[in-house]
Amino acid sequence: MHNYRKITEDLYWVGGNDRRLELFENIFPLSKGVSYNAYLLMDEKTVLLDTADAAISRQFLENVTAALNGRSLDYLIVNHMEPDHCALIEDLLLRYPELKIIGNAKTFPLINQFYDLETEGKTVTVKEGDSLNFGRHTLHFVMAPMVHWPEVMMTYDETDKILFSADAFGTFGALNGNLFNDEIDFDRDWLDEARRYYTNIVGKYGMQVQNVLKKAAGLDILMLCPLHGPIWRNNLSYILDKYNTWSKYEPEEKGVMIAAASMYGNTENMAEIFASMLAEAGVKNICFHNISKTHVSELISDTFKYSHIVLAAPTYNNGIYPLMDNYLEDMKALAVQNRTFAVLGNGSWAPQSAKLIESKLGEMKNIRLITENFAVKSALKTEHTQLLKELAEKIAEELK
Numbered sequence: 449m450h451n452y453r454k455i456t457e458d459l460y461w462v463g464g465n466d467r468r469l470e471l472f473e474n475i476f477p478l479s480k481g482v483s484y485n486a487y488l489l490m491d492e493k494t495v496l497l498d499t500a501d502a503a504i505s506r507q508f509l510e511n512v513t514a515a516l517n518g519r520s521l522d523y524l525i526v527n528h529m530e531p532d533h534c535a536l537i538e539d540l541l542l543r544y545p546e547l548k549i550i551g552n553a554k555t556f557p558l559i560n561q562f563y564d565l566e567t568e569g570k571t572v573t574v575k576e577g578d579s580l581n582f583g584r585h586t587l588h589f590v591m592a593p594m595v596h597w598p599e600v601m602m603t604y605d606e607t608d609k610i611l612f613s614a615d616a617f618g619t620f621g622a623l624n625g626n627l628f629n630d631e632i633d634f635d636r637d638w639l640d641e642a643r644r645y646y647t648n649i650v651g652k653y654g655m656q657v658q659n660v661l662k663k664a665a666g667l668d669i670l671m672l673c674p675l676h677g678p679i680w681r682n683n684l685s686y687i688l689d690k691y692n693t694w695s696k697y698e699p700e701e702k703g704v705m706i707a708a709a710s711m712y713g714n715t716e717n718m719a720e721i722f723a724s725m726l727a728e729a730g731v732k733n734i735c736f737h738n739i740s741k742t743h744v745s746e747l748i749s750d751t752f753k754y755s756h757i758v759l760a761a762p763t764y765n766n767g768i769y770p771l772m773d774n775y776l777e778d779m780k781a782l783a784v785q786n787r788t789f790a791v792l793g794n795g796s797w798a799p800q801s802a803k804l805i806e807s808k809l810g811e812m813k814n815i816r817l818i819t820e821n822f823a824v825k826s827a828l829k830t831e832h833t834q835l836l837k838e839l840a841e842k843i844a845e846e847l848k
């Protein structure tokens with residue numbers, strides 16, 4: 449049975465939710481599912497903006513068929529060629545043989561790479577600033593390369609002032625019936641997943657996001673329609689400001705994130721004691737992760753969120769404890785920058801972890817280190833506590 453939704457007089461949401469998928473991109477845990485959004489414009493011509501993931505093919509096709517209400521589909525705009533949004537192009541071509549596909553010069557080679565489709569004579573290539581009229585609506589195309597693939601573009605409806613923003617402004621999390629941001633408590637229920645989505649999926653491409661934000665600033669936008677998560681139809685500055693902060697790699701909050709790795713509990717104990725010292729020094733905004741329990745995507749999300757980060761890890765085979773090493777590699781890959789780090793090391797015979805972690809942090813941009821090879825042997829002893837206390841007080845002072 450179809451489950452499409454009306455957005456405006458002639459625009460419909462024809463996407464669907466997947467609450468079964470364990471891992472997005474086979475990496476990121478989805479505790480709250482994910483939505484794949486697609487939009488159908490019913491003008492003199494019928495225009496679909498993106499398709500969906502194969503997992504929701506039946507729901508999507510039923511929605512499109514029902515919303516078309518007996519009409520045929522004239523155009524498909526492919527804003528993004530990632531398979532979670534383009535998996536159903538073939539199904540549409542089979543159902544609507546007259547369908548024309550609108551994309552840019554980078555879209556069509558990707559279609560041919562992923563699929564064996566007969567698209568000869570069925571494509572319309574657009575470039576930056578081009579516009580097409582479909583009756584009442586004129587849509588114009590805004591290239592958004594690397595937000596987060598090279599072919600990504602956004603489509604701006606000049607008539608109703610709606611930006612179809614591809615993956616930008618999207619979030620993990622299935623829609624719970626409510627489709628619009630003004631029907632939900634985004635800050636309470638969605639922000640953490642939106643940050644986790646942005647930082648892990650698009651985080652590397654801050655500069656490209658900045659470019660798109662500049663383009664968006666030149667448009668009069670009343671509604672943002674992303675490919676995942678709720679549609680924004682008021683208070684747009686909230687999500688635009690978040691994107692601005694995240695893409696500039698600026699901390700969202702003054703506070704401390706502690707990421708502790710430990711096998712036998714001694715490094716963890718040191719991190720716990722350090723958390724208490726921070727609290728006693730007056731720091732209120734502290735979050736603590738045992739990195740063996742917290743998925744690295746959440747660690748990355750909090751790394752983007754907090755101003756100060758404490759990494760605590762034992763030495764492992766003359767190297768960094770593997771899960772900490774993996775987290776550091778992810779930080780590097782996602783271009784984490786502009787942060788203050790303190791590193792607490794441990795090792796029973798030749799502690800190396802602090803030195804090695806600090807060296808990796810040194811490869812990242814604008815990282816400030818407030819420790820230098822601080823390491824204990826096996827467990828924290830009173831001889832180290834004064835130093836730790838001073839470190840906690842220094843951080844507290846900086847957060848005032």
Ligand SMILES: Cc1cc2nc3c(=O)[nH]c(=O)nc-3n(C[C@H](O)[C@H](O)[C@H](O)COP(=O)(O)O)c2cc1C
Nearest residue numbers: 710711712713714715762765766795796797798826
């Ligand atoms: C597989 C393995 C490899 C280790 N390699 C080193 C090492 O290269 N250098 C060192 O000083 N300690 C090494 N250690 C010892 C731990 O780093 C050390 O016992 C540390 O205190 C453990 O902290 P934890 O109680 O937080 O797990 C190793 C331990 C294990 C299990």
